[in-house]
Amino acid sequence: MNPSVTLPAPAKLNLCLHIVGRRPDGYHELQTAFQLLDYGDELTFSPRSDTDIHLHPAIEGVPLKDNLIWRAAQLLRPRARAYTGVDITLLKRLPMGGGLGGGSSDAATTLLALNQLWDCQYSNKELQTVGLQLGADVPVFVAGHSAWAEGIGEQLVPIELPERWFLVVTPPTPVATGTIFCHKDLTRDTAPITVAAFLERGGKNDCQPLVRELYPEVDKALIWLENFVSNATMSGTGASVFASFESETEAREVQGKTPTDWSSFVARGVNLSPVHDRLFNA
Numbered sequence: 001m002n003p004s005v006t007l008p009a010p011a012k013l014n015l016c017l018h019i020v021g022r023r024p025d026g027y028h029e030l031q032t033a034f035q036l037l038d039y040g041d042e043l044t045f046s047p048r049s050d051t052d053i054h055l056h057p058a059i060e061g062v063p064l065k066d067n068l069i070w071r072a073a074q075l076l077r078p079r080a081r082a083y084t085g086v087d088i089t090l091l092k093r094l095p096m097g098g099g100l101g102g103g104s105s106d107a108a109t110t111l112l113a114l115n116q117l118w119d120c121q122y123s124n125k126e127l128q129t130v131g132l133q134l135g136a137d138v139p140v141f142v143a144g145h146s147a148w149a150e151g152i153g154e155q156l157v158p159i160e161l162p163e164r165w166f167l168v169v170t171p172p173t174p175v176a177t178g179t180i181f182c183h184k185d186l187t188r189d190t191a192p193i194t195v196a197a198f199l200e201r202g203g204k205n206d207c208q209p210l211v212r213e214l215y216p217e218v219d220k221a222l223i224w225l226e227n228f229v230s231n232a233t234m235s236g237t238g239a240s241v242f243a244s245f246e247s248e249t250e251a252r253e254v255q256g257k258t259p260t261d262w263s264s265f266v267a268r269g270v271n272l273s274p275v276h277d278r279l280f281n282a
């Protein structure tokens with residue numbers, strides 16, 4: 001690793017999200033297709049001459065000890081064979097509580113970067129297990145490939161998806177994942193399907209009807225997107241909604257009409273994570 005390195009922390013979309021059961025500990029058993037995007041946050045890691053870890057800027061409303069980047073660093077530190085202090089600078093692009101996995105991806109990029117910088121010698125599979133302690137969405141970002149996921153999202157099978165363009169629109173209504181998963185009206189009994197069935201026929205998002213009901217802005221965003229496409233879907237537990245397009249031009253044309261109080265971006269769906277491309281394919 002170079003003295004200072006800047007790495008992407010890509011977003012994900014859940015192309016479908018089926019809830020097929022609930023574990024005794026309350027976590028839900030899912031089937032989901034994770035589509036990685038070539039758009040996201042960015043983290044810069046600069047080794048220091050002392051032993052401190054500094055993270056900046058702070059995220060408003062998130063104490064340092066709860067920041068997933070900080071927590072990822074603390075999990076790796078005891079395993080370091082070549083420990084050094086590090087400045088971590090975060091360029092936050094992904095909306096928080098947006099269903100795009102921003103915090104999880106920040107954590108995964110931190111695990112991947114510090115595993116190298118500190119010579120922790122974790123295999124990728126071991127790093128996925130470490131990451132799962134931070135959140136159900138972390139393993140897929142550590143694994144680094146678009147994937148079909150089962151369990152709570154940690155049993156991953158890499159899949160090759162067509163590299164389409166996506167318009168992602170986020171109304172300013174953060175949705176707390178825990179609130180949706182705890183809700184009594186959530187559909188929890190979708191029959192499991194095979195990955196082949198998903199690749200042939202697609203799927204649905206079991207959280208979408210409930211989130212539409214609880215968060216009218218998400219409902220509005222889906223209705224708006226449905227004016228242009230037939231495949232508008234919510235990612236994760238929202239609040240982001242998305243649609244796929246054959247070309248960047250088509251996606252940008254619709255983006256140009258997005259109401260100004262909603263944030264949006266256009267990105268390409270990728271099979272290999274941009275962070276893996278940088279770290280392992282250079």
Ligand SMILES: C[C@](O)(CO)[C@H](O)COP(=O)(O)OP(=O)(O)OC[C@H]1O[C@@H](n2ccc(N)nc2=O)[C@H](O)[C@@H]1O
Pocket residue numbers: 014017026027028029030032099101104134135136137138151152153177178181182236237
């Ligand atoms: C909705 C998804 O984003 C789809 O990819 C993920 O399942 C959520 O992943 P995440 O944000 O990393 O979630 P975590 O931080 O692990 O969990 C947040 C809360 O969501 C609930 N949760 C999460 C994942 C899961 N399979 N079942 C759950 O019931 C739990 O109540 C948990 O306390």
Ligand SMILES: Nc1ncnc2c1ncn2[C@@H]1O[C@H](COP(=O)(O)OP(=O)(O)OP(=O)(O)O)[C@@H](O)[C@H]1O
Pocket residue numbers: 059061062066067068069094095096097098099100101102103104106107137175177236237238239
């Ligand atoms: N580095 C971080 N970036 C963003 N959020 C963080 C970070 N560290 C901790 N958090 C906390 O995690 C919560 C969820 O953030 P995140 O951006 O991952 O939401 P999300 O996109 O809805 O995630 P998911 O799709 O995994 O449910 C935030 O509201 C915040 O309190």
